Structure formats: structure tokens, C-alpha cells
Amino acid sequence: MKNPLLLGCKGCGNAIVEAAFALAGVPLDVEEVDYSEASPTRERLLAVNPLAQVPALVLPDGRVLTESLAILHYLDDLEPGATLIPPPGDATRAAFYRWSVFLVAAVYPTYTYGDDPKKWVANEEGAKQLRESTDRHRQSLWLQIEAGAGAPWFLGERRSCLDLYLAVMTRWRPGLLWFAKNTPKVVAIAKRAAALDAVAPVMQRNFG
Numbered sequence: 001m002k003n004p005l006l007l008g009c010k011g012c013g014n015a016i017v018e019a020a021f022a023l024a025g026v027p028l029d030v031e032e033v034d035y036s037e038a039s040p041t042r043e044r045l046l047a048v049n050p051l052a053q054v055p056a057l058v059l060p061d062g063r064v065l066t067e068s069l070a071i072l073h074y075l076d077d078l079e080p081g082a083t084l085i086p087p088p089g090d091a092t093r094a095a096f097y098r099w100s101v102f103l104v105a106a107v108y109p110t111y112t113y114g115d116d117p118k119k120w121v122a123n124e125e126g127a128k129q130l131r132e133s134t135d136r137h138r139q140s141l142w143l144q145i146e147a148g149a150g151a152p153w154f155l156g157e158r159r160s161c162l163d164l165y166l167a168v169m170t171r172w173r174p175g176l177l178w179f180a181k182n183t184p185k186v187v188a189i190a191k192r193a194a195a196l197d198a199v200a201p202v203m204q205r206n207f208g
């Protein structure tokens with residue numbers, strides 16, 4: 001195996017990683033897997049990532065990297081010129097730390113527990129409540145992100161992989177209409193990032 005291999009599914013968080021590799025100009029192979037319980041490719045995903053989540057990256061030497069932000073840090077080490085992460089000493093680095101972890105540690109779990117809520121609670125009523133409460137909580141998180149957003153990129157003049165998270169995550173619940181109405185700064189950044197030459201084909205493949 002010559003290139004890193006990314007396990008992912010269409011429209012999932014692996015699109016953030018794919019976009020970052022494209023921006024960095026690092027070749028990447030992609031393998032489609034489906035994390036759902038009944039899927040024939042779930043065993044394959046579990047063998048790579050026991051958490052059964054995508055993205056999961058297999059490096060050419062066999063090492064495995066999971067967690068989107070960890071993969072982006074790895075890629076930034078490989079290609080610091082790709083402007084994924086503000087370099088040490090940059091004034092935006094503290095904001096990058098804050099909001100990158102906010103996206104993966106606050107926003108992402110609302111999907112983990114809300115996408116298939118039956119996994120986590122005893123009955124249908126509980127599942128309905130968990131779906132509603134995680135959907136509601138996510139909206140309040142996005143309003144905080146909107147309040148922290150700069151222009152033309154999230155960090156202001158400096159582009160970063162935060163913009164890629166926004167490009168992909170605004171395609172998920174609560175949906176583009178909600179984002180357009182409630183988080184116009186986030187949407188402007190997301191659109192700008194999705195239109196980058198390297199990123200547009202990734203968006204097309206995942207959401208087209």
C-alpha cells in the first residue's frame with residue numbers, strides 16, 4: 001500500500017479529512033464502509049477502528065489514526081504549508097485550539113447520541129426525547145460558533161481546517177435552511193471553503 005487509506009462513507013466526517021488531504025496535495029485512497037449495525041462492511045471498519053466510527057485512516061506502514069482532528073494534526077505535521085492549523089506563535093492559534101475541540105468534543109457528540117438514539121436508551125419515548133434534546137442542544141452550539149466566527153475565514157484572514165469542518169457539518173442536521181437563517185457567517189465561510197478548487201470535487205463526491 002503506497003497511499004494512506006481512508007475508511008469513510010459518503011457525506012460523513014471523512015469528507016473533512018478528504019478535503020484536507022486534497023488541499024495539502026497528499027494522495028489518499030478512499031474505501032467506502034457503512035458503520036450501521038447490519039452492514040456487511042461493519043466488521044471491516046471494526047477491525048480498523050473498534051469504535052466503529054469514520055473517519056479512520058490506515059497509514060502505509062499499518063499504523064491507524066482515528067478521530068478527525070488527530071488526523072488533521074498528523075497531516076499538518078506532514079504538510080505545514082497546507083494552512084490547516086495556525087503555526088506556533090500565530091495569534092489565531094489559541095482560537096484554533098478552542099474551536100477545533102469545540103467542534104469535535106461538543107458538536108460531534110450530538111450526532112453520536114442523536115443519530116441513532118435507540119442505541120442509548122431503553123425505549124422509543126426515550127429515543128425520541130434524546131433525538132430532540134441533542135438536536136436542540138446542537139442548535140445552541142452552532143449559535144455559539146456563529147458568535148465566534150470571523151471573516152472571510154473562521155479565524156479571520158487565516159484559512160484553517162476549521163473552515164473545512166464548517167463546509168461539511170453545515171450539510172448535516174439542522175440543514176442548510178436553518179444554517180442560512182441563523183448562522184449567516186458560518187454559511188459564508190462554509191460556502192467559501194466548499195468552493196476552493198481542491199475542495200469542490202470532494203464536496204461533489206460526498207454531497208453532489
Ligand SMILES: N[C@@H](CCC(=O)N[C@@H](CS)C(=O)NCC(=O)O)C(=O)O
Nearest residue numbers: 012013035053054055067068069104
Ligand atoms: N470524534 C470523531 C467522531 C466521528 C463520528 O462520529 N463519525 C460518524 C460519521 S460522520 C460515525 O462514524 N458515526 C457512527 C457512530 O458513531 O456509531 C471524529 O472527530 O472523527
